[in-house]
Amino acid sequence: MSQPPAAVPQVCVGANNTSVKANTFESVPRLTLLATFTAFTGVVLLLIGISFAIDSFNHNSALLPYSCRNHMISELGFPYASPLTWLFNGAVMIGGLMLLPTNYALGAHLRTRLGYAAASFGCLGGLALSGLGMFGLRQDVLHAPYLFGRFFKIHMAFAQVIFLGWTVGITLFTMLFYRRRNDPVSCLMALAGIVSGLVYLTFLEVSICPSHTQAALVKDFRAIVNSPPISSPILSQRFDSYRPHIFWQAVLEWAWAGSVLLWHGIALIFLWMKRQEAPEAVASR
Numbered sequence: 001m002s003q004p005p006a007a008v009p010q011v012c013v014g015a016n017n018t019s020v021k022a023n024t025f026e027s028v029p030r031l032t033l034l035a036t037f038t039a040f041t042g043v044v045l046l047l048i049g050i051s052f053a054i055d056s057f058n059h060n061s062a063l064l065p066y067s068c069r070n071h072m073i074s075e076l077g078f079p080y081a082s083p084l085t086w087l088f089n090g091a092v093m094i095g096g097l098m099l100l101p102t103n104y105a106l107g108a109h110l111r112t113r114l115g116y117a118a119a120s121f122g123c124l125g126g127l128a129l130s131g132l133g134m135f136g137l138r139q140d141v142l143h144a145p146y147l148f149g150r151f152f153k154i155h156m157a158f159a160q161v162i163f164l165g166w167t168v169g170i171t172l173f174t175m176l177f178y179r180r181r182n183d184p185v186s187c188l189m190a191l192a193g194i195v196s197g198l199v200y201l202t203f204l205e206v207s208i209c210p211s212h213t214q215a216a217l218v219k220d221f222r223a224i225v226n227s228p229p230i231s232s233p234i235l236s237q238r239f240d241s242y243r244p245h246i247f248w249q250a251v252l253e254w255a256w257a258g259s260v261l262l263w264h265g266i267a268l269i270f271l272w273m274k275r276q277e278a279p280e281a282v283a284s285r
Helices: 029-058 085-098 100-110 113-142 148-179 184-208 212-225 234-242 248-274 279-283
Strands: 011-013 019-021
Touching: 029 085, 029 100, 029 248, 085 100, 085 113, 100 113, 100 148, 100 248, 113 148, 148 184, 148 212, 148 234, 148 248, 184 248
Parallel strands: none
Antiparallel strands: 011 019
8 A cells, every 4th residue: 555645845935036935934823822920020029029029128127229210230139138048049040940941942933043043042041030030039048257359250251141142143033024014013123132131231231331339349359359258238339339310230230121121022022923823924024
């Protein structure tokens, strides 16, 4: 008895004579549902951790009340900043992992090399965020004197990987969605990516070219890097001596973090809108 012929993948020809497999952009409903649930859970945990940490920070004999206008995000999780640093660091550790499925779902939906690369960098940023929270949580559990210089260097290493992962990942996704800008939701994804990229570039410029106040802080900051083991919120104490009414580096850091979360939210909207779309309709764009 003869064997039935093997199934041949259908190929659609796009507007620019680009051949695309019909299932290339096939949506993944279950993965979209998982990404939505985990992202929502992660954002809720982050909001709870940040809110309670700010309240605890302000009641822990802080010289200046915590404000997004002049306080860096990291100050909420540094050792001895407040009795609830463990809650903030724990929320960061879990929240970073909860954002991974969204990046993976986008890569699985697009199924292109650039899409997979973008998803990989996005997942790298989420893993680094989780590692940063885990590192801070470890110190919270030990609750012992610590070497500020060593702690700060490891903290910054994680932070740089977070910036690298999410900035590169979102940029690559933006390139993909910009090519499909005739589609309204893809255009929205590209716009969200451009906004996040511009915020990061502004943050980078402010960090590289500090103001006079920031320069004085950096000079004083070097004096505590090699300090002996301490059991106090030395970072915020030093910042309070120079903290302006509006600390643009802090404002832009918060703005960039918000733009990244917003981008993930729009990514979920994209996935839900495309989950029932016919592959041929997507491939023909």
